[in-house]
Amino acid sequence: MATLKDVSKASGFSVTTVSRALNGYDDVNKETRDKIMRIAKELGYSPNILARSLVKKQSKTIGFLVTDLKRESVKDNFMFETLCGVSDELSELDYEFVLLSTTTSKQKNKTYGQMCAERQLDGVVIQGLKRDDPYLLEAIESTVPCVLVDIPVEGINTGYVTSNQLESAKQAVRYLIRLGHRHIAFMNGAPHAYVSTVRYDAYRQVLHENGIDLNDEYVLNGDFEEAAAKNVSLPFLLNHPEVTAAFCASDVMALGVLQATRELGLNVPEDLSIIGFDNILLSQYVSPPLTTVGQQPYEMGKKAAKMVVSIVEGKDVPHEAFVNNQLILRESVTKNRR
Amino acid sequence: MATLKDVSKASGFSVTTVSRALNGYDDVNKETRDKIMRIAKELGYSPNILARSLVKKQSKTIGFLVTDLKRESVKDNFMFETLCGVSDELSELDYEFVLLSTTTSKQKNKTYGQMCAERQLDGVVIQGLKRDDPYLLEAIESTVPCVLVDIPVEGINTGYVTSNQLESAKQAVRYLIRLGHRHIAFMNGAPHAYVSTVRYDAYRQVLHENGIDLNDEYVLNGDFEEAAAKNVSLPFLLNHPEVTAAFCASDVMALGVLQATRELGLNVPEDLSIIGFDNILLSQYVSPPLTTVGQQPYEMGKKAAKMVVSIVEGKDVPHEAFVNNQLILRESVTKNRR
DNA sequence: CTTGCTTTCCGAAACGTTTCGGGTATAAAA
DNA sequence: TTTTATACCCGAAACGTTTCGGAAAGCAAG
Known part of the structure; x- marks a missing residue:
């Protein structure tokens, strides 16, 4: 590999000048710079980042x-x-x-x-x-x-x-309300997890700001798992035909709810609107594709x-x-x- | 950051000796080494990889x-x-x-x-x-x-x-045959793609080694797309009720076949066994979960x-x-x- | 006493850069 | 003419390592 020294020798200029030329300092003659540049290119010179980092004390x-x-x-x-x-x-x-x-x-x-x-x-x-x-x-x-x-x-x-987190969850619930849903279930994950509390707060607050009373029976716990969500929503949906929408704290739980509706012969979204959280890969392939709030990692x-x-x-x-x-x-x- | 020189000063030994001690060379007295080690640890010394790479001419x-x-x-x-x-x-x-x-x-x-x-x-x-x-x-x-x-x-x-590639594809087809299938369709992708030819070869060879004649009508082209696979397999399945299994050159095409069976009222795997290729994420979520051959990236x-x-x-x-x-x-x- | 071998240590050079503190011309100003 | 400014250039030191080639001291062998 060509080094500064090589370019220096080939061009007849000192290492210092070569370095300064290549780094765009302005105390080098245009002609010199051009010549150095040309030779550097010919020799396939490229700076050794290690050496540079060593002296500059920063590695980029x-x-x-x-x-x-x-x-x-x-x-x-x-x-x-x-x-x-x-x-x-x-x-x-x-x-x-x-x-x-x-x-x-x-x-x-x-x-x-x-x-x-x-x-x-x-x-x-x-x-x-x-x-x-x-x-x-x-x-x-x-x-x-x-x-x-x-x-x-x-x-x-x-x-x-x-x-x-909070705002987007609220937005999801507001969306359901704007579409006329009043009886909205909330499928929560592990209740002590940070995200769970935030999403629950969102649910609560939006309900409140729309004058809808919070019904404790409407908040379920699916433990962030598909199977659990399904199991818990099966009896719930049977007992609460008035519920027209469900906001789920994660997509996997939304999938669980989706399964439950399928077993009950309900249609999504006609009989139940479902909205998830996370935008997992699967959510766009499932049928029907899941409305969800996605982060932007x-x-x-x-x-x-x-x-x-x-x-x-x-x-x-x-x-x-x-x-x-x-x-x-x-x-x-x-x-x-x- | 502590450097070799720091350790050298603090220990009273030369930089050379410190370096050699720390790097486990054997021309340094046990006592000296221990002392140097101790001091290095105290100072929180850790070698500067950049400097090392520079002189050793390899960066690891x-x-x-x-x-x-x-x-x-x-x-x-x-x-x-x-x-x-x-x-x-x-x-x-x-x-x-x-x-x-x-x-x-x-x-x-x-x-x-x-x-x-x-x-x-x-x-x-x-x-x-x-x-x-x-x-x-x-x-x-x-x-x-x-x-x-x-x-x-x-x-x-x-x-x-x-x-x-070849062996695993063959294994898939052999698996179908071992389960008693004799009329096996092959859903191919773009026929000129490398993987397509390999998988087709596998299909052909295994059929041959089991004394099954290759039936050209049994090899379909789904172009590596779900919809295409579905469209081409719909009439095929209708016309060929004797076919009991399908080997697909990709999972997405397998999904297409799956859809076709659903529309025809056929059950998978009872009426048709399907085997895919790729082990895409979706394949384990679909119903029924897809048997497939997966790579191990x-x-x-x-x-x-x-x-x-x-x-x-x-x-x-x-x-x-x-x-x-x-x-x-x-x-x-x-x-x-x- | 000299020679040679071990053991333990070290000075100095090298790796490829950047940069500080100049230096030498040439041109402009005094 | 001498001073000053400007444009261009360079030597040498520094960054933190590793490693080559010894060197000093101790000791055994001749």
């Missing part, structure tokens, strides 16, 4: 730290999509990008700080770590900038990007990457960002005709 | 080059799974891992060689590039080792890992990573590897009872 690389990059996470397009976002944005900003997984054997031996130090990471974006992961705590304390996706923790070198990844780079470069930017969840209209919801 | 990082790391590829769990495999294996082998995407704006400016040179990549694994992608050609020519997944090209610094990723590291380290290993596709038994196939 960002780490993407995830938990459990494993086979299991395959179904979870969420992580993959954020990854894509991060990657795209970083390559646009001309940064490198390395993938760090907390499950590697290394974690036992290495602290988060060492991980960053070794590779001279300029910053890191973190996704999907458990709230009590030691790396997470270290990251927040650390001096190397990091931004978290979907974990709202702010700090001097720390930012986060998350989505408008790709966008979150992009924003996270952008933010971390901004922090790295010392720009004064807000350390929080939001991306809007979107209500994705498909065919499992219709007007209430009763 | 492998690139994973994919085409089109974009939102669209999200559906394609294939790429993600290989990525996981590569990542897992590399972290086990103590290599770093950077993600390279060919669609970045950079590709216009940078050759493949430059990409590798800049980051001092030791090797790269390549997945999903079109056969005529300029990067692919460069990669094969290049002196930096690379291994391709699912692109059988062998070279001095090049290896590949692929799956036993995670394993391919692992093997590819392992191979490229072996080549990098100059080990004499075979430059090709295979991972077995697996017949995934679900509920769309049963014994022939006629």
